[in-house]
Amino acid sequence: MTIDLYTWNTPNGRKISVALEEMELPYAVHPVHIGKGAQREPDFLKLSPNGRIPAIVDHEGPDGAPVSVFESGAILLYLGEKTGKFLPADLRKRIPVLEWLMWQMGGFGPMPGQVHHFLMVENEQDRRYGLERYMAETRRLYGVLNRRLEDRDYVAGDLSVADFAILGWAWRHERHKVSFSDFPNVGRWYDRLLARPGVARGLDVKLD
Numbered sequence: 001m002t003i004d005l006y007t008w009n010t011p012n013g014r015k016i017s018v019a020l021e022e023m024e025l026p027y028a029v030h031p032v033h034i035g036k037g038a039q040r041e042p043d044f045l046k047l048s049p050n051g052r053i054p055a056i057v058d059h060e061g062p063d064g065a066p067v068s069v070f071e072s073g074a075i076l077l078y079l080g081e082k083t084g085k086f087l088p089a090d091l092r093k094r095i096p097v098l099e100w101l102m103w104q105m106g107g108f109g110p111m112p113g114q115v116h117h118f119l120m121v122e123n124e125q126d127r128r129y130g131l132e133r134y135m136a137e138t139r140r141l142y143g144v145l146n147r148r149l150e151d152r153d154y155v156a157g158d159l160s161v162a163d164f165a166i167l168g169w170a171w172r173h174e175r176h177k178v179s180f181s182d183f184p185n186v187g188r189w190y191d192r193l194l195a196r197p198g199v200a201r202g203l204d205v206k207l208d
């Protein structure tokens with residue numbers, strides 16, 4: 001049965017369309033126009049109480065009854081559990097997937113997100129302060145990722161939901177002014193992912 005995906009054309013939204021495509025799950029996109037405040041409408045808040053996209057409704061939940069999930073990291077883990085794809089069952093193998101997924105959710109998203117914000121701030125002094133702080137942290141995180149990818153193809157063993165989570169933000173590297181020429185292992189990982197038809201479909205599908 002089709003999964004309802006409530007989303008918008010943003011990094012956190014793209015993580016889920018990529019995962020759904022790669023997992024070959026049927027889904028229907030319901031655009032939530034965050035520029036017009038649709039994320040604060042009462043019906044959407046019932047699914048996503050934090051008022052942020054993405055959220056999903058799976059009409060065939062764990063016990064066969066519908067279930068809704070918000071927070072992109074929770075959605076990725078749910079879909080991985082549901083399908084048995086891109087999330088190892090073995091605990092030792094799952095640990096790095098959880099580590100790199102949490103690393104993305106806690107830093108490699110919030111930090112470049114602040115760069116996107118401060119790039120639009122009009123006051124020169126405020127913009128400079130914000131950009132200095134958050135660009136430095138964003139570049140530090142790209143450095144961490146670049147070192148991690150020095151001797152491996154994917155961040156946590158086999159291709160996993162952690163790669164999809166990180167990809168959502170790396171997909172916007174130009175917007176937060178990062179060049180892959182400074183982080184060549186990240187660039188190779190990015191090209192490897194984009195060469196996958198499922199990833200390409202997930203990044204292309206219309207979300208707005």
Ligand SMILES: N[C@@H](CCC(=O)N[C@@H](CS)C(=O)NCC(=O)O)C(=O)O
Pocket residue numbers: 010011012013034039051052053054070071072073
């Ligand atoms: N931690 C949340 C963050 C979600 C998030 O920040 N979504 C943004 C779009 S990428 C949003 O809905 N923004 C609307 C707003 O800020 O009001 C997740 O990963 O799902």
